Each structure stands twice: as structure tokens, then as C-alpha cells.
Amino acid sequence: MKYDYLVVGSGLFGSIFAYEANRKGKSCLVIDKRPHIGGNIYTEKIQGINVHKYGAHIFHTSNKEVWNYINQFTEFNRYTNSPIARYKDEIYNMPFNMNTFNKIWGVITPEEAKEKILEELKEANINEPKNLEEQAISLVGKTIYEKLVKGYTEKQWGRKATELPSFIIKRLPVRFTYDNNYFNDFYQGIPIEGYTKIIQKMLNGIDVKLNCDYFENKNELYNIANKIVFTGPIDRFFDYCYGELEYRSLNFQTEILDMENYQGNAVVNYTDVNVPYTRIIEHKHFEFGSQLKTIISKEYPDKWDRTKEPYYPINDTRNNELYERYKELSAKDNKIIFGGRLGEYKYYDMDKVIEKAIECARGELNGE
Numbered sequence: 001m002k003y004d005y006l007v008v009g010s011g012l013f014g015s016i017f018a019y020e021a022n023r024k025g026k027s028c029l030v031i032d033k034r035p036h037i038g039g040n041i042y043t044e045k046i047q048g049i050n051v052h053k054y055g056a057h058i059f060h061t062s063n064k065e066v067w068n069y070i071n072q073f074t075e076f077n078r079y080t081n082s083p084i085a086r087y088k089d090e091i092y093n094m095p096f097n098m099n100t101f102n103k104i105w106g107v108i109t110p111e112e113a114k115e116k117i118l119e120e121l122k123e124a125n126i127n128e129p130k131n132l133e134e135q136a137i138s139l140v141g142k143t144i145y146e147k148l149v150k151g152y153t154e155k156q157w158g159r160k161a162t163e164l165p166s167f168i169i170k171r172l173p174v175r176f177t178y179d180n181n182y183f184n185d186f187y188q189g190i191p192i193e194g195y196t197k198i199i200q201k202m203l204n205g206i207d208v209k210l211n212c213d214y215f216e217n218k219n220e221l222y223n224i225a226n227k228i229v230f231t232g233p234i235d236r237f238f239d240y241c242y243g244e245l246e247y248r249s250l251n252f253q254t255e256i257l258d259m260e261n262y263q264g265n266a267v268v269n270y271t272d273v274n275v276p277y278t279r280i281i282e283h284k285h286f287e288f289g290s291q292l293k294t295i296i297s298k299e300y301p302d303k304w305d306r307t308k309e310p311y312y313p314i315n316d317t318r319n320n321e322l323y324e325r326y327k328e329l330s331a332k333d334n335k336i337i338f339g340g341r342l343g344e345y346k347y348y349d350m351d352k353v354i355e356k357a358i359e360c361a362r363g364e365l366n367g368e
Contacts, residue, residue, distance in 0.1 A: 002224050003027045003207075008214045009231030010199060011039020012350060013340035013357045017229050019202040020361035029225065030203060031212040036196070037203060039231075040311070041350065043194035047256060048291050049284045050194035055250060055299060055311075056267055056281045057195060060185040061351030067187040070354060073198040076189030079286055082180040083267035083279075087147045093180050094269065095173035096140050096148070104143055110176035117141040135166035139174050151273030156301050157248060157314070165316050185351075190286045227364075231340035233310055234326045242325045245345055247310035249302040253277075254295060262294050276300060313345045320345075337364065 004026040007014040015037070018028045036042055040054040058081045061067055083094045093099040101113040120141035129135035132153060136145045149169070150161055157164055173182065191198055214221055214232065222228070230237055235245045266285035270277060277298040284294050304310055313319065323345040330338055339360055341348045348356065 003029045004225060005029075005227050005229055006031070006221060006225035007229045007231075009039060009340065010037040010203065010208065011231060011340060012041060012199075012353045013343070013360075014039070014229060014231045015199045015202040016354060016357035017337075017339065017361045017364075018206050020358070021365060022206050024365045026365070027207075029207045029209065031209045031214060031221070033211070033213040035211050037208060037210070038196045038199045041195040041199070043196050045194065046295060047293050049289055049293075049295050050287060051254065051283045051295055051297070052195075052281060052286070053252070053254075055252070055297075056279075056286075057350065058183075058188070058190065058286075059350055060183040060188040061349075061354075062185045062187070063351055063355060064187075066351045066354050066358075069358065070198070073201045074191040074193055076187075077192050077287060079190040079266075079288075080188060081182040081267070082265070083182060083269055084265050085148050085152075085269045085271050087151075087271045090147070092148060094148075095175060095180075095182050096144060097175040097180065098178045099180060100144065100148075101176075104147075113176060129166045131162050132164035132166055132169050133161040135169045136161070136172075139169065139172070148269075148271045150271075151275075152269055152271040152278055154273060155276075155278050158301060158303055192287070227335055227337060229337045229339060231338075231343045233342045234323070234330065234338055234345060236306075237336070237338075238326060238329055241329075242322060244306075245322055245326075246314040246316075246319050247304040248312040248314065249304040249308040250311045251300040251302050253298040253300065255297075257294050257296060259294055260290075260292055262296050310342060313341065313347055315345070315347060 005021050005028045007018045007028055007030040010030050010032040014030060018030050021028050041057050042053050043050045044053055058079065059076065085092045085094050092103055098110065098113060101107050105116045107113045107116060117140060120143060121138055124137050124142055126134045126138050129138050136149045153161055153164065233245065263280060263282050266282055267279060269279045277300045279299050281297045281299065282294055284291055302308060330336060337360065338344060339357060340353060
């Protein structure tokens, strides 16, 4: 065996594992099928702007250990995520808060807002929400649901809101304060040098091979290390032997514009179902940029198949049960460690990926 660990994927999970293993004196080879490191948090500097190539990544956490850990590799700015929603030619604050309720209904106080939501809920006659549509109406009323939730959600998931499970919408913040901060987490920001620099520092001194697809080189790679840390889709690793897990994919259309400021905000959600993209990211606003040009990315949800990149696991009952079968299968091979959003088939935010990667590395390397 040439290496102690082969790490498949140079995103956060794989890079943290490799960094921790390297610190313990273990030899690692990190491979990635893409021509760059960083996975989906990869940022590329274009026209002096750090472009989030695979969608907006805003770091936030309430875990002080995770915050201190990631700050070893970078310094964060004070960016606060305050997206806005555009419905046709109307603009609303996100997350849903008193600014949103005031513009929708003209209400001033939290009590008035709650009364309007309750009034619309009674009209809808929903007692126990059975799907996403009913859950959303019970949270914010029918007016806000139809303008700001329905179209966006159906575009994002490629299904009618009545066909989606209610739990998907439960992570959406609703506040009865005039607070446009999307996250409640204590720590929040964007790395000043971009995310790619973080991964570069983690992988410093570690062997890295890019443009290397594990499955195209499996015969060679399987026996190159004592153990394999795999961060790709777990169902693909086992050749879909129980069937495919479902994902949603994305396409990005990025443009350099000869203007200083396109939309005045880093993130604008487009909630009208007739607009094909879900949001536009204006990258310079993540770092308060003053460049003479700007760069935007339109984000188009896409139906996933094996030829496309899997971005979001669809964690409904059918898929979760299928994943459990793959998880049981993975437990039979102690050479392989599965991790990350695809390896564990779970919608993880970045701080949770870091937390899980540290936990996995410590457990493996220290026998914890």
C-alpha cells in the first residue's frame, strides 16, 4: 500500500479528513474528478471578484469549536445574509419577518401579523398539515405562500408543493421582528480570501490528483491505500445495486456585466414560477466589492440523472429507507469511510460538514 488513506473528493469533508490525517503523520492521496480542489465551495477570482462557482455559500454556525477550527485557515468578513424575494415587480424581505408582513398586509405590530396569518389559515381550513403547501400556509398564510413560496419551491424540487413532504419547509425562518438576518447563528461571514484558499491551506503538503474520476480508475485506486474516505454518492459506489437515490441538480449561467451594481444585493430569489431560475447571485456583494464591473450567476434547478452533478439529496421516506440499505451494506466493508452530503445522503450546511468531518477524523485517527 502506497498511502494510508485515499480521499475521494476535495470538498470540505475530504480536505478536513486529509488535513487531520496528515497532522497525525498519515500519508494521504486526495483525488477529485474536477480540474480544481474545493468541491462545491470552490471560488474563482474573476475581475477581482471571488465567484462562488457552484452557488452561494454563506458560512454560519453557532458551534464555537467549528468557528475556531475554520478560522485557523482564514479570516471572515462581517457579511450578514439578508436575501430578498422578487415576485414579478414586487420586492419583499427574507426571511419572512415584520418587514415582509408590513408590505404584504400593511400591518405594524406582531399581533396584527399573527391575526392575519390565523385569518388566512382558518379560510384554508387546515388543521394538520399533510404536505408542504399546507405546512407553508399554516406558517405564513395563503397570500405569502402563493407569492413567495409556491413558485420557488416547485421550481427548486421539480414537483408540485402538494406532492412534497411538509418537513422541507420547516427549516424556513419566520420572525415577528423587523430583522432581515436570515440566520440566527452567532457566527456568520464570508472568507476574505475566498473558500478555495481554505482548502489550499488544508491540503498543503498532501498529494493531490485532479481530473481523476475514482470510478474510471477504480482497479488502480482501490488498492493504492489501506483505507478509502469516499465523499461521492454512496449509491454509485455500490453501482446502484439497490436502485438510485434521488437528487436535484443545478445549472449556473454566469455573466460579467459592464456595470458596478446589478441588483443591489448578493442574493435575490425569484419566486414567480414563470421565471425559469430560482435566484440570481451577485458575487461582489458578499465582500462589499467596489469593482467597476460585476458578475452575476443565475441558478436553474434541474432534474438529476447519472450524467449530472447531484446537489441536493431528496430526503423523503422512500429515499431515506433506500439509503439505510446502502448504509447497512457499507458497514460490511471496514476499508471504506463514507462522509459528506453525498456519502451520508443528508442535506448538510457547511458547519455541519466540518463538525462531522472532525468527528470522523478523530474517531478514525484517535480511536475515539
